[in-house]
Amino acid sequence: METFNITIRANYADTDQMGFVHHANYAKYLEFARWELFRSLGLTYKSIEEEGILIPVIDMQFRFIKPIFYDDLIRISLKMQLIGSTRLLIKYQIFKDDDLLIHKAETTLAFIKKTNKRPCRIPDNIRSLFEN
Amino acid sequence: METFNITIRANYADTDQMGFVHHANYAKYLEFARWELFRSLGLTYKSIEEEGILIPVIDMQFRFIKPIFYDDLIRISLKMQLIGSTRLLIKYQIFKDDDLLIHKAETTLAFIKKTNKRPCRIPDNIRSLFEN
Amino acid sequence: METFNITIRANYADTDQMGFVHHANYAKYLEFARWELFRSLGLTYKSIEEEGILIPVIDMQFRFIKPIFYDDLIRISLKMQLIGSTRLLIKYQIFKDDDLLIHKAETTLAFIKKTNKRPCRIPDNIRSLFEN
Amino acid sequence: METFNITIRANYADTDQMGFVHHANYAKYLEFARWELFRSLGLTYKSIEEEGILIPVIDMQFRFIKPIFYDDLIRISLKMQLIGSTRLLIKYQIFKDDDLLIHKAETTLAFIKKTNKRPCRIPDNIRSLFEN
Numbered sequence: 104m105e106t107f108n109i110t111i112r113a114n115y116a117d118t119d120q121m122g123f124v125h126h127a128n129y130a131k132y133l134e135f136a137r138w139e140l141f142r143s144l145g146l147t148y149k150s151i152e153e154e155g156i157l158i159p160v161i162d163m164q165f166r167f168i169k170p171i172f173y174d175d176l177i178r179i180s181l182k183m184q185l186i187g188s189t190r191l192l193i194k195y196q197i198f199k200d201d202d203l204l205i206h207k208a209e210t211t212l213a214f215i216k217k218t219n220k221r222p223c224r225i226p227d228n229i230r231s232l233f234e235n
Numbered sequence: 236m237e238t239f240n241i242t243i244r245a246n247y248a249d250t251d252q253m254g255f256v257h258h259a260n261y262a263k264y265l266e267f268a269r270w271e272l273f274r275s276l277g278l279t280y281k282s283i284e285e286e287g288i289l290i291p292v293i294d295m296q297f298r299f300i301k302p303i304f305y306d307d308l309i310r311i312s313l314k315m316q317l318i319g320s321t322r323l324l325i326k327y328q329i330f331k332d333d334d335l336l337i338h339k340a341e342t343t344l345a346f347i348k349k350t351n352k353r354p355c356r357i358p359d360n361i362r363s364l365f366e367n
Numbered sequence: 368m369e370t371f372n373i374t375i376r377a378n379y380a381d382t383d384q385m386g387f388v389h390h391a392n393y394a395k396y397l398e399f400a401r402w403e404l405f406r407s408l409g410l411t412y413k414s415i416e417e418e419g420i421l422i423p424v425i426d427m428q429f430r431f432i433k434p435i436f437y438d439d440l441i442r443i444s445l446k447m448q449l450i451g452s453t454r455l456l457i458k459y460q461i462f463k464d465d466d467l468l469i470h471k472a473e474t475t476l477a478f479i480k481k482t483n484k485r486p487c488r489i490p491d492n493i494r495s496l497f498e499n
Numbered sequence: 500m501e502t503f504n505i506t507i508r509a510n511y512a513d514t515d516q517m518g519f520v521h522h523a524n525y526a527k528y529l530e531f532a533r534w535e536l537f538r539s540l541g542l543t544y545k546s547i548e549e550e551g552i553l554i555p556v557i558d559m560q561f562r563f564i565k566p567i568f569y570d571d572l573i574r575i576s577l578k579m580q581l582i583g584s585t586r587l588l589i590k591y592q593i594f595k596d597d598d599l600l601i602h603k604a605e606t607t608l609a610f611i612k613k614t615n616k617r618p619c620r621i622p623d624n625i626r627s628l629f630e631n
Contacts, residue, residue: 115402115412116257116395120250120305120548126556127248127530130523131380138379148379149438152516160522164560170616173252174413220566247534247544248527252416258424259394263512266391270511280511281570284384292390296428302484306534306545352434380521384514384569391512437516 104233106182107140113175123170130163133195133208136179144232155217156226158191162211169205171197177205185233189214189222236365238314239272245307255302262295265327265340268311276364287349288358290323294343301337303329309337317365321346321354368497370446371404377439387434394427397459397472400443408496419481420490422455426475433469435461441469449497453478453486500629502578503536509571519566526559529591529604532575540628551613552622554587558607565601567593573601581629585610585618 111132119125138148151158171177178198186192190213197206216223243264251257270280283290303309310330318324322345329338348355375396383389402412415422435441442462450456454477461470480487507528515521534544547554567573574594582588586609593602612619 114395114399115251116259116398118252119247120252120254121553121555122252123555125248126559127523127526130526131378134380134523135378147438157517159517159519159563159566160561161563162561163522165556165558167555167557170555174411246527246531248530253421253423255423258427259391259398262391262394263510266512267510279570289385291385291387291431291434292429293431294429295390297424297426299423299425302423306543379515380523382516383511384516384518386516389512 104183106180107136107143108178108180109136109139110176110178111135113171113173113177115173118173121170123172124175126165126167129165129167129171129197129206129208130160132177132179132197133163133181133193133210136181136195137183137193137210140181140183141232146228146232151226151229152217154226156223157215157217157220158212159215160210161190161213162209164209166207168207169199169203171199171205175199183233185225185230186211188224191225236315238312239268239275240310240312241268241271242308242310243267245303245305245309247305250305253302255304256307258297258299261297261299261329261338261340262292264309264311264329265313265325265342266292268313268327269315269325269342272313272315273364278360278364283358283361284349286358288355289347289349289352290344291347292342293322293345294341296341298339300339301331301335303331303337307331315365317357317362318343320356323357368447370444371400371407372442372444373400373403374440374442375399377435377437377441379437382437385434387436388439390429390431393429393431393461393470393472394424396441396443396461397445397457397474400445400459401447401457401474404445404447405496410492410496415490415493416481418490420487421479421481421484422476423479424474425454425477426473428473430471432471433463433467435463435469439463447497449489449494450475452488455489500579502576503532503539504574504576505532505535506572506574507531509567509569509573511569514569517566519568520571522561522563525561525563525602525604526556528573528575528593529577529589529606530556532577532591533579533589533606536577536579537628542624542628547622547625548613550622552619553611553613553616554608555611556606557586557609558605560605562603564603565595565599567595567601571595579629581621581626582607584620587621
């Protein structure tokens with residue numbers, strides 16, 4: 104699957120008194136980015152939940168290289184791959200000023216059923232996204 | 236109903252680059268305080284939701300007098316009253332250094348059914364909290 | 368001053384277990400909207416802070432009419448007016464599906480000096496935004 | 500250094516529409532826990548910042564084993580160690596119902612000067628905390 108890029112702007116409420124975007128908020132930026140990737144492929148996370156599937160994060164890793172400041176325009180570049188039949192690995196890089204790498208992250212997500220919260224196989228409509 | 240008091244500490248993640256607790260986070264502090272008031276009366280908000288009732292905020296007003304800083308110990312003082320058969324009004328004051336009033340707020344909450352999200356009468360076990 | 372409109376999408380992290388956008392997050396949406404209004408007028412809040420002025424919220428009021436759900440595209444419509452020589456009043460309406468009014472809010476902001484945190488007169492470059 | 504334990508309660512605002520505490524909020528819980536560890540040793544993070552040192556997170560890793568639900572009382576168990584002369588590694592475990600391990604995490608923090616945001620040696624008063 105190709106790399107997907109999305110640009111977002113850092114909000115004031117995301118900063119802390121260090122003057123940087125607080126580290127907890129990176130997880131929100133990455134979440135937003137991955138569901139925009141899904142949307143770009145024609146499938147929204149909202150519709151996935153409506154069909155009874157949840158995709159929580161089960162593992163995440165962050166490497167902070169340079170801070171994000173208020174009002175910065177940052178580009179999140181991301182790539183997904185399936186892991187077996189029930190998991191999804193996403194790798195992220197965040198860039199500023201075009202090409203300055205300021206952050207790297209990885210998240211592993213599991214597919215679970217809304218009803219019993221048990222792991223389930225990745226639905227075919229999601230699996231097929233990865234086959235093109 | 237008597238005034239209830241609860242003390243909380245401002246977390247780092249709640250600050251913004253002004254060096255104050257960000258104004259959006261006051262709504263979280265007040266929410267925490269009102270459900271602790273309920274707990275002190277022997278009823279948890281969790282158990283209310285489990286019985287099929289939600290109590291969302293439908294109106295809120297905030298008056299910021301002096302800022303809250305990181306690591307401040309603040310005392311939230313609150314009082315509740317029922318409004319008719321489906322609403323609850325809560326008034327809050329936040330104090331620092333014992334008696335310095337730094338914030339005033341009011342929230343109106345509505346009782347709704349989880350199933351259809353329609354307004355409903357306040358359940359008797361909640362109503363009875365107000366009769367002592 | 369004319370009404371300014373901006374559209375934003377509700378993020379997953381903004382929801383709570385009621386299935387609605389948590390009420391605290393509205394304050395973040397409104398903050399984002401007002402600084403985008405400033406940007407549209409050619410002045411960023413970031414540059415205002417860099418010149419030594421902060422504009423904290425000193426009063427805010429919210430009226431929740433209908434909930435915002437995950438992934439909703441909402442339009443925030445806002446209007447500003449100066450209040451005397453040191454304050455700014457902003458009125459907001461949030462719409463969904465074009466014309467459905469789901470939220471109303473007002474925030475009052477005060478101009479203060481970064482150095483001493485004391486109220487100050489609204490700088491001329493900001494005042495002039497309101498004279499067209 | 501001995502293991503430090505602190506118990507916190509999951510707030511409603513921390514949940515998302517999955518009905519779990521949103522994964523971004525774990526970073527806030529861990530931050531709270533590590534500064535409470537510092538407080539227990541007689542040094543507050545607030546006082547460290549006041550002396551001109553910031554301690555941002557430069558690396559963090561999370562392993563989600565079981566969800567945290569609203570109103571859960573969770574115990575965060577943590578251990579710190581110095582890494583060279585400028586970094587601090589903290590390992591966290593989160594338990595529910597006494598002994599049920601539901602989360603594991605690690606954060607690496609760097610000591611930097613507030614004035615120039617450059618790495619600096621760990622101050623002696625912090626270093627000495629680790630020598631007992």
